[in-house]
Amino acid sequence: MRKIFMAAGFVLGLAACSDAAPEPKIAITGVTVLDATQQSANSTVLISGNTILSVGQDRDVPYGATVIDGTGKFLIPGLWDAHVHLSYYPDLGVETSYPLYIANGITSVRDTGGLTDLVLPMRDAAQAEGAIAPRVHIAGPLVDGTQRVYAGLNGRPNISVGVSTPDEARAEIDRLHDTGVDLIKLYEMNTPETFSAAAARANELNLPITAHVPLSMDAVDAAEAGIDGMEHLRNLEMSCAADYQRLRAERTQILADSLEEDGGTLRSSLHLLQRSAAIAAQDSVRCNDVIAALAREEVFQTPTLTVNTIATERLFNRLRWKKTFAYLPPIVQEQWAAGAKRLGETMRPSTDAAAFAAWSLAMITKLRDGGVKIMAGTDNPIGFLTPGFALHEELAFLVQGGLTPMDALTAATLHPAQFMRMDDHMGTVEAGKLADLVLLEDDPREDIRNTLSINTVIKDGRVFDRTTLDGMLTDLKVKGHRRASRSASNTTTGQTRSVLVLGGTGQLGSEIVKDLVDAGEKVTVLARPTSNRERLQGLDVSYVVGDMLNMEDMTQVFTGNTYQIVIDASGLPSARGDHSFYVNSQKIISKLAHDTGVEQVILHGAIGAGDSAEMFLAENLPEFQRVSIAAKSEAEVVLKNSGVPFTIIRHMTLLPIETNESGSAQLTDDRTAIGAISRDGLARLTMECLGAPKCINATLHAIDLDVELTGRYSGMWDRYKTVLKPEFYKRPE
Numbered sequence: 001m002r003k004i005f006m007a008a009g010f011v012l013g014l015a016a017c018s019d020a021a022p023e024p025k026i027a028i029t030g031v032t033v034l035d036a037t038q039q040s041a042n043s044t045v046l047i048s049g050n051t052i053l054s055v056g057q058d059r060d061v062p063y064g065a066t067v068i069d070g071t072g073k074f075l076i077p078g079l080w081d082a083h084v085h086l087s088y089y090p091d092l093g094v095e096t097s098y099p100l101y102i103a104n105g106i107t108s109v110r111d112t113g114g115l116t117d118l119v120l121p122m123r124d125a126a127q128a129e130g131a132i133a134p135r136v137h138i139a140g141p142l143v144d145g146t147q148r149v150y151a152g153l154n155g156r157p158n159i160s161v162g163v164s165t166p167d168e169a170r171a172e173i174d175r176l177h178d179t180g181v182d183l184i185k186l187y188e189m190n191t192p193e194t195f196s197a198a199a200a201r202a203n204e205l206n207l208p209i210t211a212h213v214p215l216s217m218d219a220v221d222a223a224e225a226g227i228d229g230m231e232h233l234r235n236l237e238m239s240c241a242a243d244y245q246r247l248r249a250e251r252t253q254i255l256a257d258s259l260e261e262d263g264g265t266l267r268s269s270l271h272l273l274q275r276s277a278a279i280a281a282q283d284s285v286r287c288n289d290v291i292a293a294l295a296r297e298e299v300f301q302t303p304t305l306t307v308n309t310i311a312t313e314r315l316f317n318r319l320r321w322k323k324t325f326a327y328l329p330p331i332v333q334e335q336w337a338a339g340a341k342r343l344g345e346t347m348r349p350s351t352d353a354a355a356f357a358a359w360s361l362a363m364i365t366k367l368r369d370g371g372v373k374i375m376a377g378t379d380n381p382i383g384f385l386t387p388g389f390a391l392h393e394e395l396a397f398l399v400q401g402g403l404t405p406m407d408a409l410t411a412a413t414l415h416p417a418q419f420m421r422m423d424d425h426m427g428t429v430e431a432g433k434l435a436d437l438v439l440l441e442d443d444p445r446e447d448i449r450n451t452l453s454i455n456t457v458i459k460d461g462r463v464f465d466r467t468t469l470d471g472m473l474t475d476l477k478v479k480g481h482r483r484a485s486r487s488a489s490n491t492t493t494g495q496t497r498s499v500l501v502l503g504g505t506g507q508l509g510s511e512i513v514k515d516l517v518d519a520g521e522k523v524t525v526l527a528r529p530t531s532n533r534e535r536l537q538g539l540d541v542s543y544v545v546g547d548m549l550n551m552e553d554m555t556q557v558f559t560g561n562t563y564q565i566v567i568d569a570s571g572l573p574s575a576r577g578d579h580s581f582y583v584n585s586q587k588i589i590s591k592l593a594h595d596t597g598v599e600q601v602i603l604h605g606a607i608g609a610g611d612s613a614e615m616f617l618a619e620n621l622p623e624f625q626r627v628s629i630a631a632k633s634e635a636e637v638v639l640k641n642s643g644v645p646f647t648i649i650r651h652m653t654l655l656p657i658e659t660n661e662s663g664s665a666q667l668t669d670d671r672t673a674i675g676a677i678s679r680d681g682l683a684r685l686t687m688e689c690l691g692a693p694k695c696i697n698a699t700l701h702a703i704d705l706d707v708e709l710t711g712r713y714s715g716m717w718d719r720y721k722t723v724l725k726p727e728f729y730k731r732p733e
Contacts, residue, residue, distance in 0.1 A: 031070025083377025
């Protein structure tokens with residue numbers, strides 16, 4: 001049932017402008033525009049602020065506009081995931097899920113169930129100035145019956161509220177409205193009376209309503225109660241059965257006899273009892289009548305095929321899918337890897353599961369042909385569905401179910417906007433609508449998976465080009481690695497350690513210090529009197545001042561505190577200083593570390609030192625490098641002979657501080673390993689070695705073969721070829 005509705009608080013970008021036409025800021029030229037209403041080649045799209053100014057052919061590009069060349073590319077509206085649960089896995093966090101949505105072209109999501117004290121701040125975070133986040137629309141908690149399915153019992157989170165009377169149902173809708181939710185979600189254990197009362201009150205308050213068909217009702221009755229959508233095709237199979245009246249009577253009796261049972265367990269047992277029988281007894285005439293009622297009442301369907309096919313497609317168990325876990329926080333990676341393994345062992349494909357998956361896919365065409373609008377939603381993160389990536393799987397399933405690629409795009413663009421009654425300013429690429437857009441390299445009409453060929457995402461007029469999107473994804477990987485290494489560093493001993501960092505104010509040292517502070521270690525930084533401490537501003541560190549070549553200064557440093565770990569990230573006091581600094585400073589450090597009982601000294605050296613020197617054509621190295629490598633080789637020997645547990649981490653090309661690691665930085669004991677590494681990557685690998693048995697009395701090479709090489713570093717591998725013996729030159733493919 002479609003109601004007239006104006007989105008509260010929405011102000012179109014042009015509304016604040018004067019009578020003069022606004023100046024275009026962005027022009028996308030030569031592009032093919034694809035949406036539910038048009039397939040227009042060689043178009044120019046002009047954008048000002050967060051609003052599309054015009055769309056058409058043969059448009060002039062105004063002076064001063066930023067031009068995005070869309071030649072050979074395809075422009076679609078920003079995608080929606082119309083069924084997510086942002087608060088379902090608290091450890092996942094919106095700081096992870098929001099960038100994943102944007103990186104996958106998803107500029108809007110509909111949260112279909114979460115406690116308001118959790119999801120309201122999540123919506124606020126998405127709306128904060130500068131946030132990298134989709135538009136977030138929240139339902140608040142599921143409004144269920146007294147026997148709530150999601151009540152925090154038997155492994156299910158608490159994401160619902162229960163009502164027992166029509167008055168309670170109306171009062172709950174009033175409360176949610178006052179709280180500021182964007183839609184209402186009604187659930188399966190409602191009685192017909194509470195369901196109808198809640199729907200009626202939500203309609204009075206102009207709140208869109210989606211629902212699971214209650215176990216005590218028929219789909220037609222639920223539709224006629226005034227709802228706007230249904231999720232998962234849940235319980236439609238019951239309504240389409242030839243003996244639907246008998247099945248409903250059986251459910252009604254079981255519900256009446258099971259008032260003390262947990263709602264989640266009861267719901268599952270009824271599905272197990274009746275679903276397969278209902279699918280086996282499908283009646284096409286009856287099902288056509290149900291579909292006709294859904295179309296007449298304008299009830300959208302969100303099939304969530306990614307969930308409905310989970311037992312047969314087993315997406316969670318596929319290697320390509322598990323690779324998406326790399327973007328998640330370490331604790332979630334661990335939980336999902338273990339959960340996917342466990343589910344893979346326990347959830348065996350069965351005849352019943354195959355029948356339900358096949359029925360779900362077959363319903364897609366029937367619904368479309370019957371005039372029922374379909375929305376693309378995934379239920380992520382339930383079922384180990386990685387936010388963002390999951391929607392592209394859902395689109396592929398919708399096409400597998402019989403939709404055309406353009407139908408599937410409409411399901412992920414216009415239809416969710418229509419459900420939310422926001423299609424006057426979202427869902428298509430038209431003048432006056434919000435600039436939520438995705439530029440694709442490849443034609444999604446030819447293959448729906450081309451929605452993954454994202455060149456640029458524009459959210460609210462803000463441009464995220466491919467380089468920026470890749471950077472966001474890399475950053476998630478890197479943060480995950482760092483959090484994992486920080487966690488590991490403290491779990492080794494189970495307590496905070498005292499760490500002395502030599503050279504901690506430099507570009508590498510400051511990155512290490514930041515990671516140590518984040519890990520909760522007690523950090524002391526040795527600084528020269530002239531050191532610039534700006535990079536460490538605001539960090540909880542202690543300072544000692546001294547000269548690393550002065551035994552008296554260093555004795556005071558080592559005896560003034562007890563250090564478990566010493567990290568030497570120092571460099572020459574001046575750009576071309578005396579390279580004997582490395583040897584002479586290490587003699588002092590090693591002696592004092594031995595005398596004061598330091599448990600580990602970590603020394604940052606150079607690939608080419610010690611037993612890796614044989615790789616190089618020494619005569620081709622610049623003189624300062626030959627001298628430096630020789631000095632660092634001698635410093636390594638000093639440390640190794642000191643009797644102090646040591647870790648030597650060699651690096652080759654150390655990239656500028658602005659360069660972020662790829663997430664693939666690694667330590668290897670292969671003495672012939674070569675490559676560049678970023679400072680943050682080297683810092684993270686240093687953290688992995690704190691107290692780690694694998695690193696004690698070890699010499700390791702640090703490389704990142706996937707790190708981005710730009711500017712003067714773009715020709716790095718060509719330069720390597722001139723200084724390495726041919727047998728040691730191992731350029732990655």
